[in-house]
Amino acid sequence: xxxxxxxxxxxxxxxxxxxxxxxxxxxxxxxxxxxxxxxxxxxxxxxxxxxxxxxxxxxxxxxxxxxxxxxxxxxxxxxxxxxxxxxxxxxxxxxxxxxxxxxxxxxxxxxxxxxxxxxxxxxxxxxxxxxxxxxxxxxxxxxxxxxxxxxxxxxxxxxxxxxxxxxxxxxxxxxxxxxxxxxxxxxxxxxxxxxxxxxxxxxxxxxxxxxxxxxxxxxxxxxxxxxxxxxxxxxxxxxxxxxxxxxxxxxxxxxxxxxxxxxxxxxxxxxxxxxxxxxxxxxxxxxxxxxxxxxxxxxxxxxxxxxxxxxxxxxxxxxxxxxxxxxxxxxxxxxxxxxxxxxxxxxxxx
Amino acid sequence: xxxxxxxxxxxxxxxxxxxxxxxxxxxxxxxxxxxxxxxxxxxxxxxxxxxxxxxxxxxxxxxxxxxxxxxxxxxxxxxxxxxxxxxxxxxxxxxxxxxxxxxxxxxxxxxxxxxxxxxxxxxxxxxxxxxxxxxxxxxxxxxxxxxxxxxxxxxxxxxxxxxxxxxxxxxxxxxxxxxxxxxxxxxxxxxxxxxxxxxxxxxxxxxxxxxxxxxxxxxxxxxxxxxxxxxxxxxxxxxxxxxxxxxxxxxxxxxxxxxxxxxxxxxxxxxxxx
Numbered sequence: 176x177x178x179x180x181x182x183x184x185x186x187x188x189x190x191x192x193x194x195x196x197x198x199x200x201x202x203x204x205x206x207x208x209x210x211x212x213x214x215x216x217x218x219x220x221x222x223x224x225x226x227x228x229x230x231x232x233x234x235x236x237x238x239x240x241x242x243x244x245x246x247x248x249x250x251x252x253x254x255x256x257x258x259x260x261x262x263x264x265x266x267x268x269x270x271x272x273x274x275x276x277x278x279x280x281x282x283x284x285x286x287x288x289x290x291x292x293x294x295x296x297x298x299x300x301x302x303x304x305x306x307x308x309x310x311x312x313x314x315x316x317x318x319x320x321x322x323x324x325x326x327x328x329x330x331x332x333x334x335x336x337x338x339x340x341x342x343x344x345x346x347x348x349x350x351x352x353x354x355x356x357x358x359x360x361x362x363x364x365x366x367x368x369x370x371x372x373x374x375x376x377x378x379x380x381x382x383x384x385x386x387x388x389x390x391x392x393x394x395x396x397x398x399x400x401x402x403x404x405x406x407x408x409x410x411x412x413x414x415x416x417x418x419x420x421x422x423x424x425x426x427x428x429x430x431x432x433x434x435x436x437x438x439x440x441x442x443x444x445x446x447x448x449x450x451x452x453x454x455x456x457x458x459x460x461x462x463x464x465x466x467x468x469x470x471x472x473x474x475x476x477x478x479x480x481x482x483x484x485x486x487x488x489x490x491x492x493x494x495x496x497x498x499x500x501x502x503x504x505x506x507x508x509x510x511x512x513x514x515x516x517x518x519x520x521x522x523x524x525x
Numbered sequence: 526x527x528x529x530x531x532x533x534x535x536x537x538x539x540x541x542x543x544x545x546x547x548x549x550x551x552x553x554x555x556x557x558x559x560x561x562x563x564x565x566x567x568x569x570x571x572x573x574x575x576x577x578x579x580x581x582x583x584x585x586x587x588x589x590x591x592x593x594x595x596x597x598x599x600x601x602x603x604x605x606x607x608x609x610x611x612x613x614x615x616x617x618x619x620x621x622x623x624x625x626x627x628x629x630x631x632x633x634x635x636x637x638x639x640x641x642x643x644x645x646x647x648x649x650x651x652x653x654x655x656x657x658x659x660x661x662x663x664x665x666x667x668x669x670x671x672x673x674x675x676x677x678x679x680x681x682x683x684x685x686x687x688x689x690x691x692x693x694x695x696x697x698x699x700x701x702x703x704x705x706x707x708x709x710x711x712x713x714x715x716x717x718x719x720x721x722x723x724x725x726x727x728x729x730x731x732x733x734x735x736x737x738x739x740x741x742x743x744x745x746x747x748x749x750x751x752x753x754x755x756x757x758x759x760x761x762x763x764x765x766x767x768x769x770x771x772x773x774x775x776x777x778x779x780x781x782x783x784x785x786x787x788x789x790x791x792x793x794x795x796x797x798x799x
Contacts, residue, residue: 344598344600344601345600346600348596349594351575352576352594353590354588354589354617354618
């Protein structure tokens with residue numbers, strides 16, 4: 176048994192990725208759960224609209240409500256639009272028909288707001304309406320995010336395995352000698368997974384709607400655009416992982432290290448707004464964060480593309496950056512430096 | 526037109542992989558690169574195929590669509606059938622659709638794989654995998670065929686069949702460059718390049734290499750090593766005496782190509798130590 180133990184330690188010493196996982200992962204999980212795992216939202220973006228909005232905003236005593244917009248000329252329709260577009264989670268409507276509107280897609284913010292409102296006396300509290308997810312059903316909020324998580328899994332992990340398999344079997348060398356352009360090979364590898372992931376996405380949404388009764392009230396084309404860009408990012412990540420992995424074990428480890436932060440820090444489980452600032456910045460570099468914004472917005476709130484331009488644009492930027500880097504690295508695998516630039520060589524003189 | 530490497534140098538990670546190596550590749554002829562593990566055989570072939578850029582020297586090769594390459598790892602798709610592997614190759618090399626069935630059938634008959642065309646690549650024996658990979662490399666009628674250790678780990682019958690394929694390709698005008706650790710296979714080449722630690726120890730026709738070794742050879746049946754420059758062959762020892770004088774107890778023997786290669790390696794080692 177001692178011989179086995181010594182052998183395992185020696186192998187581990189040379190397997191830097193596994194050691195990184197053993198050391199980095201627990202630290203990352205501790206930091207995440209310490210700073211990010213927080214269901215209590217302390218800073219709920221609140222809008223106050225209607226006549227006397229400024230005075231009403233000044234009287235908001237509950238510290239959880241962070242007034243970000245005051246619009247004396249606004250009305251209830253305007254307040255709904257603010258919630259639909261993600262500019263506020265709570266909207267207080269003043270005037271003849273006062274009301275408090277809550278964005279039901281922000282589960283934890285809404286629950287925190289409800290708890291804060293319940294501390295007011297009923298006579299002083301205007302009627303409360305929860306929009307988009309009136310029963311605060313968890314599955315309505317989770318399914319759009321899970322769709323993204325499954326796409327991350329397929330796009331990053333499965334794609335990386337597909338390419339690494341070529342390297343291990345020696346067929347990557349064959350491809351490098353064949354008269355195929357690097358882009359032919361990359362596109363040829365990615366397109367089948369793109370198609371499969373798209374089919375998966377349709378299935379997940381259909382099951383979400385059929386089994387969990389998750390609504391889909393928005394524009395399918397906007398959803399498809401966000402999904403397509405997100406897929407390109409995740410597939411690019413998969414190709415990137417494959418270019419730095421020599422075997423499937425390494426690819427799985429690296430893909431796992433890229434997927435796990437997205438599960439924990441993208442807003443899928445813990446609300447981004449509740450995370451400590453020191454950890455929250457990580458969410459802003461994760462593609463799943465933006466896809467969740469698009470998918471929840473379109474499926475649950477019919478958010479128009481104009482209000483989703485930011486996450487869509489960021490997904491596009493990430494897609495270009497990640498895919499571009501992946502193509503550059505993969506091209507190096509398929510063609511040694513300088514070969515593409517040089518013309519055909521003359522024959523060797525005998 | 527002929528191709529090959531001329532005075533190629535290659536170093537990676539501070540290690541010299543190729544030190545001024547010249548390997549000719551002439552149409553209709555087989556060049557065999559012989560050497561032990563780490564001698565630089567694969568590096569030579571990778572540079573010739575265009576997979577690795579040399580640090581210095583000249584490389585001649587035809588256009589990519591005129592090269593056939595078989596890596597040491599076989600390089601076929603385990604989850605595709607024999608027929609599907611060939612079809613993928615045909616598409617990649619843009620072989621006209623009308624010609625694909627005929628070319629594939631020809632090669633399947635030649636390789637004896639016709640009856641197994643529906644079998645998955647991963648379910649083939651080692652010899653069958655090698656034959657399929659050579660068939661894939663020959664499908665488009667390359668002008669230069671590069672094969673890395675085609676017979677390593679292959680049964681003797683398959684080894685003969687593989688060499689029949691390789692010889693047929695050369696007879697058809699293809700320049701063939703093969704690497705091997707089996708010295709007896711090098712004897713059938715038009716040109717042998719003997720590599721040791723990235724350098725060419727001997728190069729030329731097998732007969733020229735054989736007759737170019739100075740001194741005399743002998744054989745001995747002693748229990749212990751009869752001389753410093755000696756090696757086992759079966760129950761006997763083969764001895765090489767560069768000075769021309771065999772030690773006591775060693776009988777003169779006519780050298781063969783195996784002896785020439787071993788002696789050349791030993792000579793190369795001695796030159797390296799000197």
